Amino acid sequence: MRVLVAEDHTDLALEIARGLRREGFAVDVARNGEEALDKAAIHEYDVVVLDRDLPGIHGDDVCREIAQWPDPPRLLMLTAADALEDIVQGLGIGADDYMVKPFALAELAARIRSAARRVGGAPRPVVKVGDLEIRPDEHQVWRAGQPVSLSPKEFGILEVLASQPGTVVSAEVLLEKVWDEYADPMTSAVRVTMVTLRRKLGEPALVTTVKGVGYVLREPEAQ
Numbered sequence: 001m002r003v004l005v006a007e008d009h010t011d012l013a014l015e016i017a018r019g020l021r022r023e024g025f026a027v028d029v030a031r032n033g034e035e036a037l038d039k040a041a042i043h044e045y046d047v048v049v050l051d052r053d054l055p056g057i058h059g060d061d062v063c064r065e066i067a068q069w070p071d072p073p074r075l076l077m078l079t080a081a082d083a084l085e086d087i088v089q090g091l092g093i094g095a096d097d098y099m100v101k102p103f104a105l106a107e108l109a110a111r112i113r114s115a116a117r118r119v120g121g122a123p124r125p126v127v128k129v130g131d132l133e134i135r136p137d138e139h140q141v142w143r144a145g146q147p148v149s150l151s152p153k154e155f156g157i158l159e160v161l162a163s164q165p166g167t168v169v170s171a172e173v174l175l176e177k178v179w180d181e182y183a184d185p186m187t188s189a190v191r192v193t194m195v196t197l198r199r200k201l202g203e204p205a206l207v208t209t210v211k212g213v214g215y216v217l218r219e220p221e222a223q
Helices: 010-022 033-042 059-067 084-092 105-115 152-162 171-178 189-201
Strands: 002-006 026-030 047-051 074-079 097-100 127-129 132-135 140-143 146-148 207-210 214-217
Touching: 002 010, 002 033, 002 171, 010 026, 010 105, 026 033, 033 047, 033 059, 047 059, 047 105, 059 074, 074 105, 097 105, 132 152, 152 171, 152 189, 152 214, 171 189, 171 214, 189 207
Parallel strands: 002 026, 002 047, 047 074, 074 097
Antiparallel strands: 127 132, 132 140, 140 146, 207 214
């Protein structure tokens, strides 16, 4: 899951980014409203964590702008104001959720996962491919009834592939979705992570390489 953190306080922005990366998110950072809008227009974020008091273009205006886009990312507003009217106003301009500073990173991560769910807060469905079972909201993977322990990046790759099983996904898309804007496009990170993911998933192989195109998750008998 890819997240944009729009926060003008450098130390707090870096702390949030580090914490969310430890939770397995791909995180980019914007320091003002203009940068937040520019990055959100270029990259397909699942969630934008938006400080309400951004310099330049105010966070409220950023929220209004993004909320009216076709298929916008989820918007989670951060603010120091905890009055009920502030919360109501923030939700009224298009935010999907609202958090008051200070907050615990564990709660922020949980709120981001919740915000990324489908309209109405419904949990994302369990994906089954052969004897593989992926539970996105629980960050759990099972194969043949046994739990499979994956690193955040391994789970991120599997989650992207599982969102469209049977469809080939390029390494470029995986890099975009699972890593962040600082990832070197020439890096071997996807290939290396794919090796360990396949090893952990075991045999028969469920992830197939389509040479020159990308990777696909499908049942062994469909290969």
